[in-house]
Amino acid sequence: MAILEVKGVNKRFGGLLALDDVNLSVVENSIHAVIGPNGAGKSTLLNCFVGKLLPDSGTIMFNNHSLLGLPPYRINQVGISRVFQTPEVFLDLTILENVMIPALAHRDGAFHLAPFKSLSREHDIREQAERILGSVGLLEDRHHLASAMSRGNKRRLEMAMCLVQKPKLLLLDEPTAGMSRADTNNTIDLLKTISEDHEITFVVIEHDMTVVFSLADRISVMSQGHVIVEDHPDNIKGHPKVKEAYLGTTETA
Amino acid sequence: MLKTTDNKDRLMMIVFTVAVLAAPVILAPFGAGYPDLMQRFAIYGIFAIGFNLLFGLTGYLSFGHAAFLGVGSYAAVWMLKLLSVNIIPAIIFAVVISGLFALLIGYVSLRRSGIYFAILTLAFAQMSYNLAYSVLTPITNGETGLQMDLGDPRILDAATAPGQLPPPSLFGLEMGDTHYLSFMGLDLQFNVGFYVCAAILILMFYISLRIFRSPFGMLLRAIKSNQTRLNFTGVHTRPYALVVFVISGMYAGLAGALLVCMDPLAGPERMQWTASGEVVLMTIMGGAGTLIGPVLGACIIKYFENIFSRVNDVIVGNWFSGLPDSVGDFLSAIVSPFLGSGWQMSLGLIFMLVIIFLPGGLMEGVTRLLGWLGRLFRSRNNDDDADAPQSRKPPPDQRSSRPASPKES
Numbered sequence: 288m289a290i291l292e293v294k295g296v297n298k299r300f301g302g303l304l305a306l307d308d309v310n311l312s313v314v315e316n317s318i319h320a321v322i323g324p325n326g327a328g329k330s331t332l333l334n335c336f337v338g339k340l341l342p343d344s345g346t347i348m349f350n351n352h353s354l355l356g357l358p359p360y361r362i363n364q365v366g367i368s369r370v371f372q373t374p375e376v377f378l379d380l381t382i383l384e385n386v387m388i389p390a391l392a393h394r395d396g397a398f399h400l401a402p403f404k405s406l407s408r409e410h411d412i413r414e415q416a417e418r419i420l421g422s423v424g425l426l427e428d429r430h431h432l433a434s435a436m437s438r439g440n441k442r443r444l445e446m447a448m449c450l451v452q453k454p455k456l457l458l459l460d461e462p463t464a465g466m467s468r469a470d471t472n473n474t475i476d477l478l479k480t481i482s483e484d485h486e487i488t489f490v491v492i493e494h495d496m497t498v499v500f501s502l503a504d505r506i507s508v509m510s511q512g513h514v515i516v517e518d519h520p521d522n523i524k525g526h527p528k529v530k531e532a533y534l535g536t537t538e539t540a
Numbered sequence: 541m542l543k544t545t546d547n548k549d550r551l552m553m554i555v556f557t558v559a560v561l562a563a564p565v566i567l568a569p570f571g572a573g574y575p576d577l578m579q580r581f582a583i584y585g586i587f588a589i590g591f592n593l594l595f596g597l598t599g600y601l602s603f604g605h606a607a608f609l610g611v612g613s614y615a616a617v618w619m620l621k622l623l624s625v626n627i628i629p630a631i632i633f634a635v636v637i638s639g640l641f642a643l644l645i646g647y648v649s650l651r652r653s654g655i656y657f658a659i660l661t662l663a664f665a666q667m668s669y670n671l672a673y674s675v676l677t678p679i680t681n682g683e684t685g686l687q688m689d690l691g692d693p694r695i696l697d698a699a700t701a702p703g704q705l706p707p708p709s710l711f712g713l714e715m716g717d718t719h720y721l722s723f724m725g726l727d728l729q730f731n732v733g734f735y736v737c738a739a740i741l742i743l744m745f746y747i748s749l750r751i752f753r754s755p756f757g758m759l760l761r762a763i764k765s766n767q768t769r770l771n772f773t774g775v776h777t778r779p780y781a782l783v784v785f786v787i788s789g790m791y792a793g794l795a796g797a798l799l800v801c802m803d804p805l806a807g808p809e810r811m812q813w814t815a816s817g818e819v820v821l822m823t824i825m826g827g828a829g830t831l832i833g834p835v836l837g838a839c840i841i842k843y844f845e846n847i848f849s850r851v852n853d854v855i856v857g858n859w860f861s862g863l864p865d866s867v868g869d870f871l872s873a874i875v876s877p878f879l880g881s882g883w884q885m886s887l888g889l890i891f892m893l894v895i896i897f898l899p900g901g902l903m904e905g906v907t908r909l910l911g912w913l914g915r916l917f918r919s920r921n922n923d924d925d926a927d928a929p930q931s932r933k934p935p936p937d938q939r940s941s942r943p944a945s946p947k948e949s
Contacts, residue, residue: 337772363774375772377765380758388762391755392774400783402756403747407546409755448773 290315290456290488291336296345298331305331306342307512313456313505318482318489320499323509324533329492330372332509333460336490337369338362349456360397368449372460374441376448378434382425385433386416386447393452419451422484423477439470443477450481459491463498475501500524508532549749556745556832560738568726570843575718575731576802577846581839582737583798588822588834589741589748590791594784595820596829597757599764600650603658604665605819607645608789610672610811612638612796614679617686617806624696625688625706627715627736627801631794638793639786646785650778653767665816672808685807708801710736715802733802740798741835744791749831751787760784761829792819825894827901836902841887848883 293311297304305328313319321329334340335347338359347354354362363369368389377385390412391399420426423443428436433444442462449457462478463471475498482489493499499506500520507517510532516523523529559566563581567573572581591605612634619630649660672680680686690705692698697706708715715733722728751757762770763777770777800806809815818841826837856876860868878886898904 358776359771360774360776363772369772371769371772375766375769377762377769379765380761384758384762387755388758388770388775389773391759395755397774397776398779400756400780402754402783402787403750404754404756405546405750406753406755406758412755452774 288315289313290350291490292346292348293332294346294348296332296335296342296347298328298335298340298342304512306335309345309509309512309514311507311514311517313488313490315488316486317504318478318491318502320491320493320503320506321509322493322496322499322506326511327509327532328512329509330460333369333458333490333492336362336458337367360392363392363452364397366455367458368452368454368456369458370442370445370449370460370462372464374438374445376433376436376441376444378432380433381430382420382433382436382444383413383416383429385444386420386451387412389448390415390451415451416447419447422450422480423447439466439473442466442474446477446481450485450487453485454487456488456490459489459493461492461494463493463495471495471498474498478502545753549753552831553746553749557742560742561735563738564728564730564734565723565726568728571847572843573726573729575716575729575734577842578731578734579737579798579802580842580846582734582741583795583802584819584822584838584842585741585835586737586744586798587792587795587819588826588838589744590788590795591819592823592828592830592834593748593751593791594788595823596834597752597760597764598781598784600653600781600785601658601820602649602661602785602788602816603813603820604645604661604663604668604816605788605792606811606813606815607661607665607668608638608642608792609796609799609815610668610806610808611641612793613800613806613810614672614686614796615793616797616800617688617804618679620694620708620800620804621688621692622695624694625708626697627708627710627797630708630801631797634793634797634800635790638796639790641793642786642789643782646782646789650781650785662813662816665811666813669808669811669813672811680806680808683808685805687805708804736801737798740794744794745831745835751784752831756780756783821891823901825891825901827903830901830903833901833903840890840902844883844887848879848886849881851879851883853880 289312291311291313293309296306296309298306307328309328309332311321311332321332323329331340335342336354338354338357338361341356349365349367352365354365354367357365377388380388387406387409391409394412417426417429420429423446425440425443425447433441436444459478463474466474478489478491479502481487491499491502503520505517506520506523507514508523508526508529509515515528515532516526518526560582563578564573567578567581572578587605587609591602595601615634615637616630619633623629645661645664649657649664652660673683688705690703706714710732713732715736717732719730720727721730759770759775759780762775763781767777796806796810799810822837822841823834824837825840826835827833853872853876856872856879857868860871863871876882878889894902900907
């Protein structure tokens with residue numbers, strides 16, 4: 288059963304065809320990786336999922352509802368959360384507040400006005416946030432400002448911010464980019480635990496092959512705006528088209 | 541931690557209330573204990589609190605907030621002219637009208653952020669100023685300013701005092717009434733108008749506190765911190781920003797109405813860009829994003845404007861009269877450009893010092909001082925020193941320290 292169905296998506300930036308007839312089908316509760324060399328169109332595709340970019344043509348269906356033209360906050364409200372390539376958190380807020388905000392947005396919707404309600408009365412929200420922070424190992428520091436965190440911890444925090452919303456689909460844009468080997472392994476473990484504990488579908492964009500092959504249930508390989516192969520990891524490794532895309536064995540203009 | 545925040549807020553509220561109510565006593569030794577100035581402290585305090593809700597929380601810098609002050613003033617004078625000299629309808633009408641005006645301007649301006657938002661609000665305010673100055677003369681009475689006169693209908697109370705122009709009042713209590721008291725060599729003045737303003741200031745401070753501590757306030761701070769992230773977190777940010785913009789405009793309208801209640805005259809200069817700049821200055825000087833900072837900033841700037849500006853060469857000469865003539869003349873030559881009509885020079889100097897050394901405003905200084913005293917106190921007692929969290933809020937283990945005390949309010 289496909290939770291995310293992408294059909295014939297095109298996106299052109301001036302003279303560059305960034306996405307050229309992209310088709311993708313993500314199975315529910317699986318980890319689906321999208322790989323490909325730089326400039327293959329992976330991030331463009333992801334930006335189309337979350338409403339940052341509008342495709343020129345094609346359809347993107349989530350649980351049989353079209354996502355096209357919806358603003359980012361609406362797409363989040365239907366159950367799609369996103370982790371950014373460089374961690375995007377609220378630097379001037381405490382770690383706990385960072386997680387309470389998505390929890391509130393999940394409970395109250397995109398706009399809910401209660402200007403005189405005291406935050407200290409929101410026990411449920413606070414408990415939810417603290418439980419999630421415990422599971423990513425940030426509970427101790429919850430009253431610190433997010434700006435004081437390391438990059439690896441910011442990534443964890445961002446993950447917690449997504450998880451507290453119980454998303455159906457979690458989009459990860461290069462979750463280990465710029466990380467040390469140890470941090471990368473920690474992130475892999477974290478993602479594995481999350482996918483075992485929660486009923487979440489993942490779409491992971493990644494450069495790091497170790498990450499991809501140790502996590503993914505299914506892999507799509509992109510090159511120059513196309514999805515050239517979509518298959519099980521074992522069949523991807525030796526695939527001639529993939530080698531060609533990465534190593535460029537044949538001359539291309 | 542949240543529990544202690546609640547307790548600290550309660551304490552802050554009590555200290556603030558007491559300080560405001562005791563202002564005539566506190567301010568008398570500084571020569572600022574006269575009704576006219578104290579009313580200004582309270583009114584511009586309200587103005588700055590409202591501005592801070594917008595700027596301090598969301599980071600949207602409105603450079604046209606004086607427009608709402610002016611609109612509130614005109615609306616209030618019209619109520620005094622048409623209905624009665626009771627200030628209640630004037631205040632309510634002014635708040636409603638300035639709220640609607642803010643809704644209109646905010647709806648357009650909030651489509652942009654940063655410098656473009658500032659320019660848009662500035663443009664709207666200058667437009668309002670010019671309209672009030674010329675085109676809308678039938679409503680605003682142009683550059684003369686709008687005031688009450690004997691021909692006003694005053695539907696509710698014209699009959700009770702025919703042929704007279706009674707001053708604004710609250711159910712018979714005239715705003716200008718002052719009770720004089722001499723106490724330990726100080727002349728204390730307890731003025732009805734000031735206490736009306738003070739009561740409203742305390743209420744407005746409380747509302748601002750509640751907004752700061754609400755989920756709404758937290759979302760507004762998140763807008764300032766990372767609006768993109770907030771949108772991808774499922775929050776529709778623009779309506780939140782618009783709501784706080786309108787609230788902020790209503791605060792300004794309320795301040796404008798109170799100015800009129802104290803002195804029933806509204807002129808277009810109240811909307812000019814310098815007036816908008818002044819409230820930005822007050823908020824940044826006191827500490828944007830803090831609760832008490834804006835009130836503190838308002839008091840300091842109004843104090844400079846009213847007290848420093850009155851010091852003239854003769855007074856300066858008297859200060860140095862004990863010194864030899866040449867030294868005295870030299871000192872007065874250095875000091876006098878910063879006093880009297882040059883009061884803005886010293887204000888500018890202080891503003892620069894604050895921005896450079898205390899970018900968080902004077903409240904940052906207060907917080908640092910309290911933290912330093914707290915550490916001194918703890919190391920004296922050789923207590924177990926639990927590490928203070930690096931939170932922006934003062935650490936929870938400073939229960940002994942009083943919250944930033946609003947001495948100057």
